[in-house]
Amino acid sequence: MDKLKVGIIGTGLAFERLHYPAYQELSDKYEIVALCDPEPENTRPWAERLGLGVNNIYTDYRPMLWRGDINVFDIMVPIENNFRVTEDVARAVAHQHGRAIICEKPLAANYEQAKAHAELPRRYGVPIMIAENYRYSEEINIIRDMVREKRIGEPVYFINNRVICFPEEMLKNDFARTEWRQHPVFAGGVIMDSGVHDVAAMRHIFGAIDKLQAFGVPQHDDFAPYAVLNVNLRFHSGVTGQFSFYSAGKEMQRPLVGLRIFGTSGMIYLEESDCGTINVSYNDGRSEQVRYRPQRGYYNELLNLYNALTGREIISVTPEMEYGDVKTILDMLRSAKNGSIVEVDSTSSYIPAYRPNYQPQFEYHPVTWH
Known part of the structure; x- marks a missing residue:
């Protein structure tokens, strides 16, 4: 063609x-x-x-x-x-x-x-x-497949912590410098703009969200209504987790909290999207590092x-799929404002609309075992 x-x-x-x-x-x-x-x-x-x-x-x-x-x-x-x-x-x-x-x-x-x-x-x-791009990235697709294949047994809960310093980013030659991001006329500001990636990744990995409850620390800066948003989530699959989005601070200690998924026989750890390595640790003492190519989404x-x-x-x-990601962010903002528990996905049978027998355009690359 x-x-x-x-x-x-x-x-x-x-x-x-x-x-x-x-x-x-x-x-x-x-x-x-x-x-x-x-x-x-x-x-x-x-x-x-x-x-x-x-x-x-x-x-x-x-x-x-x-x-x-x-x-x-x-x-x-x-x-x-x-x-x-x-x-x-x-x-x-x-x-x-x-x-x-x-x-x-x-x-x-x-x-x-x-x-x-x-x-x-x-x-x-x-x-x-x-x-x-998070739904198309190598690391999120690898983690999704690990969870589906029960690489760490049955998934139980997760921690997903995202920290950016938007006030500092505004001074750089980067996305935060744009006027419409600094003074947004869309709901949530940077929580929507950047946090929707994390929501897409969580829904991509775990499927439909049953309910959520969010708490926020309000701020007066235009770029986001909350300095931090802390959210408890329960998925229809039974997995629970905590998502935190800190838009006005720094995470100075390394390694970062990142994304940590705990299962009945081990855990998966991704420090951040550009690190190039997914760490898998098993309850029997084994560990594995899986390499991926960053920014391939x-x-x-x-x-x-x-x-x-x-x-x-x-x-x-x-758009039908992305609607769910945006709705989740809006539900988080509504919950933080009203102090309510919000129902998110109305059906427990949510399955991303991938082609039958979808295989990613990349492979696992185990590096070290202990």
Whole structure:
């Protein structure tokens, strides 16, 4: 098949640092043919780099939607615009074979938009992939398979601790520098923007969440309503756990708390997503280190979409699935505000919509045994 032609909507940091490197690596499968950003100075250097003429550069994405040569529209806009822009694109290309949409996470700013976004693929007959890279990352898929295979026996409980110092990150040349993240108009601020990754990982590993109860320490900074959010979760599978998201501090001691899963015959430990090693310890004294390649989620999600559009796979992370991740964050915020226990997933039969007999595009690499 010829390369899929891509139209980029939003040429900010997500494109520069996350999506574009993956497109480069998959240059035999994708070709970027159009760019859109409301700020011309953002598209100008990219147009030169990609060799695109002025007819392929836009400050308004809507005229680009009527081009017949674009197969994939990749949307990377501020969170509060995700639903509106995705709906505009879906409406314009409704029921056109060979057209698809990528939308960055989280898919919407509130409950209503999230629910409406989840209905877009059925409403307009357009394939939509949500770029939730944690669901596509090697480490989370390896851990998910370990849990399913009962590598540490029956999973009992977990600890998932995430710490970032957003006030310090705002001073760096990174995602926190953007004005719309510092003064968000979407629910939860950085708790939604970053914490939704952790929620996606937990739901990917353990499945549907039955109930949760959250407690928070309020703060007056715009970037998040709580300095820290502490959440108790019970999954339909019977697994329980604690999730903590600290948005305004540092974890100075090493190793980090990270993600720790305790089972009846051992435990799984991931310090953080870039460490490259999953540690498995068994109750009989054995231990194992499993290597993985960090930051492969962006590559894997684009590969999944390509394979889906060429009839080899189905899209792994759909709006219907991502709705559950966003709803969980919103439920956490509601629980912290009201002091209530909140029911999350209405069904206990939630199973991620992966293709039958899904096998990841990577292998286990045991390193040491003791």
